[in-house]
Amino acid sequence: MAVRISEIFNSFQDYLNNEEELREEIRAIVRNLEKSARDILMILQNIHNENNMEENIIVSQYCVTSRELFIDVRKNYAKLAEVVPQDQYYRFHEQWRFVTQKLCFLASLIIYLEIKVLVTKETVAEILGVKNNREDGFHLDLEDYLMGLLQLSAELSRFAINSVTNGDYNRPIEIARFVNDLNAGFRLLNLKNDSLRKRFDGLKYAVKKVEEVVYDLSIRGLKPSPDSFTEKGE
Amino acid sequence: MINNNIDYFSKKYYKLDFLILWLNKGDGKSRGHRSNKKINIDDRKQENVENMDENSLIVQQFQAYAAELDDKHDRFERIVKIGRDINIESKRIIFLLHTIDKKSKQESVLYEANLRLQKVAQHQFKAIAFELKNQDPYLYLKGYRNGLEEYIEAVTFYQYLKCGNMENWLELEKTLTYTFPEKSKTIQILITPFEYILGIADLTGELMRQCINNLALGDRASCYQTCNFVRNIYKGFLGCASVSNREIHRKLSTLKQSLHKIESVCYTIKVRGSEIPKHLLVDVATEEYADSDEGYQAY
Numbered sequence: 001m002a003v004r005i006s007e008i009f010n011s012f013q014d015y016l017n018n019e020e021e022l023r024e025e026i027r028a029i030v031r032n033l034e035k036s037a038r039d040i041l042m043i044l045q046n047i048h049n050e051n052n053m054e055e056n057i058i059v060s061q062y063c064v065t066s067r068e069l070f071i072d073v074r075k076n077y078a079k080l081a082e083v084v085p086q087d088q089y090y091r092f093h094e095q096w097r098f099v100t101q102k103l104c105f106l107a108s109l110i111i112y113l114e115i116k117v118l119v120t121k122e123t124v125a126e127i128l129g130v131k132n133n134r135e136d137g138f139h140l141d142l143e144d145y146l147m148g149l150l151q152l153s154a155e156l157s158r159f160a161i162n163s164v165t166n167g168d169y170n171r172p173i174e175i176a177r178f179v180n181d182l183n184a185g186f187r188l189l190n191l192k193n194d195s196l197r198k199r200f201d202g203l204k205y206a207v208k209k210v211e212e213v214v215y216d217l218s219i220r221g222l223k224p225s226p227d228s229f230t231e232k233g234e
Numbered sequence: 235m236i237n238n239n240i241d242y243f244s245k246k247y248y249k250l251d252f253l254i255l256w257l258n259k260g261d262g263k264s265r266g267h268r269s270n271k272k273i274n275i276d277d278r279k280q281e282n283v284e285n286m287d288e289n290s291l292i293v294q295q296f297q298a299y300a301a302e303l304d305d306k307h308d309r310f311e312r313i314v315k316i317g318r319d320i321n322i323e324s325k326r327i328i329f330l331l332h333t334i335d336k337k338s339k340q341e342s343v344l345y346e347a348n349l350r351l352q353k354v355a356q357h358q359f360k361a362i363a364f365e366l367k368n369q370d371p372y373l374y375l376k377g378y379r380n381g382l383e384e385y386i387e388a389v390t391f392y393q394y395l396k397c398g399n400m401e402n403w404l405e406l407e408k409t410l411t412y413t414f415p416e417k418s419k420t421i422q423i424l425i426t427p428f429e430y431i432l433g434i435a436d437l438t439g440e441l442m443r444q445c446i447n448n449l450a451l452g453d454r455a456s457c458y459q460t461c462n463f464v465r466n467i468y469k470g471f472l473g474c475a476s477v478s479n480r481e482i483h484r485k486l487s488t489l490k491q492s493l494h495k496i497e498s499v500c501y502t503i504k505v506r507g508s509e510i511p512k513h514l515l516v517d518v519a520t521e522e523y524a525d526s527d528e529g530y531q532a533y
Binding site: 004005006007008009010011012013015016087088089090091093118120121134135142143146181182184185186188189190191192 | 291292293295296297299300302303304306307368370371372373375399400402403427428430431434463466467469470471473474
């Protein structure tokens with residue numbers, strides 16, 4: 001009898017040791033990812049600087065440099081995909097959840113700065129170098145992607161304010177439209193009472209902030225002439 | 235001045251625009267207000283139209299996301315429901331197993347318990363396996379974890395009463411493997427060793443109760459047997475205590491208490507077993523814990 005019990009506990013210990021080793025490995029890779037995320041974030045913070053009146057500085061300089069850093073990110077995700085056993089993604093998900101959200105945010109910010117559209121999950125997955133669908137292997141979790149978008153809205157509301165300070169009155173209006181669309185999109189989701197929901201509740205403040213900026217501009221006649229928009233609208 | 239005040243209003247009050255524009259007219263700084271006033275309104279409409287266009291893309295995108303999220307949440311809820319059923323039925327089975335008081339009754343009770351355990355495996359766990367088809371079981375483990383732990387407790391308690399021993403989790407996993415004919419694919423309910431060990435920790439609480447029951451019935455031999463069994467489990471737990479896991483530490487302290495109680499029962503039997511009538515013995519053995527205990531009853 002005693003033999004059987006100690007057998008059970010011995011194999012349990014083996015299990016625990018294996019898990020700990022695996023977690024350690026994952027932790028090391030995640031640390032690299034966090035480093036990349038911080039670097040990219042620092043570069044992209046430059047968009048708030050004063051001398052970016054030229055649109056192409058943002059795109060050509062910051063976006064390009066950031067994209068280069070994403071090469072490292074892709075390498076690390078590839079490593080992570082190797083380490084994590086198949087069908088056990090959610091066993092360790094907690095470990096990379098946070099950094100993935102951050103990277104989703106950064107990827108969506110780059111795409112927005114480049115072509116001013118809302119990035120799809122598929123594209124983000126591609127930028128991160130992971131699969132889009134769970135069935136295909138190491139993938140991008142939908143909720144992580146959505147969290148990234150919500151972080152984007154907060155950053156853009158800041159960007160709208162700073163653009164005005166820097167004399168760019170066009171951008172807040174674009175941002176207002178974008179954030180509104182984003183808000184409309186999120187309204188379609190049935191959220192549970194979880195972290196995503198909490199974060200979503202913050203979105204309306206971003207919307208409000210940007211709308212206030214647009215309001216301030218239009219009330220003072222600082223809103224740029226609508227010609228530039230009619231072209232786009234048609 | 236007025237401008238500053240206006241800052242605090244939200245867009246809703248945009249009618250005030252006209253007032254402000256009108257007030258600003260004399261102001262040299264404001265450029266081209268007269269034309270702006272009209273364009274402002276047109277502009278707004280136009281923006282709405284544009285929104286519609288762009289929205290449709292984003293809306294489509296988000297509709298897909300919403301479907302995926304809903305599927306996940308619904309599946310999770312369904313699994314939680316089944317898990318709750320498993321939990322309740324397992325608790326009832328454990329209660330049933332506690333009703334063994336005579337050797338003659340043992341046979342029939344064990345038979346019934348086994349039947350009911352199999353029924354849970356055949357219905358509830360099968361339903362969960364069906365939900366988990368082509369899914370990552372770790373994502374939904376939280377939903378049925380409590381039920382599973384309780385079920386493990388019931389199964390191991392049954393095994394202990396039947397043959398004084400228990401199986402490895404691999405054995406249990408085998409009984410919870412299902413084949414779905416349409417795809418001829420087998421699905422195994424995920425039992426992480428972690429759940430199994432936590433289930434065993436809960437089992438010791440039941441064993442403690444059972445030990446005291448046995449004492450009341452005068453079955454002293456089985457008290458010693460149970461004591462040994464729990465001692466071994468405790469030993470096993472100490473070997474894993476290095477793991478910094480809150481759940482395990484919490485269970486470990488409960489386990490320690492149970493073991494203390496069982497050991498003091500054995501002590502009482504040894505020291506005073508011959509002096510007191512056996513139906514009073516149980517009061518003596520448990521009086522020490524009479525007020526410190528949570529919901530434990532000798533009978």
